[in-house]
Amino acid sequence: MTNTVVEELAALKAEVIQAGGGLSEDETTVKNPQEEEKVAILMVGNGKNGKAIPLKERLNKYVQDLEKFADPGTKFAPLALDGREDPIANRSTDQRRKDFAELNFLQTPVPAALALLSQKQSEIRRYENAVLDQLAAKVGAKELKFDKVFGMISAKSNTVVAGTPFEAEMFIAASSSAITPRMSFNGAGVPVRDGKATIKFTAQGGAYDSKGIARKTYTGNISYNDASGQAKTLTVTGEYFVAKPTYSVEAGTMPPLYLACANKLNFVSPQLGSLWQPSFSASGGQTIAGGGGRVTIVPSSRTCTVRVINQGNVMGEEPFKVRLVPKPEIVAYGNGAPIDEKRGMSASSLRSLDIRAVADDDFKATNPEDARYKVTEVIVNLVRGGRRMNNISLNGGGSISGLAQSAQAGDRYVIEVKGCERKNFQGNVSSVNIGNKVITIPLN
Structure with missing residues (x-):
């Protein structure tokens, strides 16, 4: 029974080889190993009349017949599964819809088709061997005579x-x-x-x-x-x-990196599972390992290439675009609330100013540790008509009561921003060039 099925699979392998143009002159390789269409016609058929259709029934019936000789309760897994029955294929919507023939022989090159048929032969022999072991245990090994x-x-x-x-x-x-x-x-x-x-x-x-x-x-x-x-x-x-093996950045796309900032990425490889223990190096930047595929990239130039290595094997190199850190928006607060620069504020009620540097939303979302800004120096001028009446210097904000005592409706505060700083992920502080930033607040 077993030999018959194994021989049938061997004959089917010979037909698959012929679908690939037969063997080469040295009879060691297939002439057209990448042939897929003829394999599909042979095994799947134009109207699902290919040889894999009866093969499924033949393989699964063999399992049922073999179980009759096995110990009570012995069950072997079916040898031919449809996509919805296969524990791996049923994870994919497309693969789940395929039957045994389509799943294993559609868009399948000759070597892969031969490998699958060889695997079925091995599984059949393994099943048979398990049953023979059970029989040997019952009657004694010496009573079993094998001629092959x-x-x-x-x-x-x-x-x-x-x-x-x-x-x-x-x-x-x-x-x-x-x-x-x-x-x-x-x-x-x-x-x-x-x-x-x-x-x-x-x-x-x-x-x-x-x-x-x-x-x-x-x-x-x-x-x-x-x-x-x-x-x-x-x-x-x-x-x-x-x-x-393949890997990807968890976000699904290669995000831009920001110059001299902590750009945190997570490289994943579902195929490798627990064997995924990568290390990283970079040209045009520095890498800080985080473990388990997590890495921090600190670019030092406008281009940065990250090399991914797993257990000594170079998996690939990924080039990244590097952006300059976007300039912050300078916003004025009066008495603790944002000031509408068009409408202005009451001359008699405005008693304190706070000038803040607000980080770009996208930059703050991806690099919060690098998006910490502080305005360090401003000059507040009280201007009436075209004449400056008085001014004070503040470290980013504070009381302007001295100016407010002289302020009248129709005047305006002209605020010159002289200094701004940013603290990065390492706690280092650097000056930010915001240009000649001037804020004008009308007084009512």
């Missing part, structure tokens, strides 16, 4: 992200307790437990195709003594596909 012994590798996933672990099980598909295999992977021995060895390594990226996928291969060896005591070694090969 072959090695298999069953991967948890044939597509991984660079920098994440690749994990698979390597085993003899028809083992018995009389056989104690020795296994190695890439030349190094691996522990064997219950006839199986788990191999795990960090997937290396590089040589990605236009879709960000890199094909990789691995080799394992299984050595054992047959019934006659003769040593035999099985070589097991497999392939997997490494997906190029």
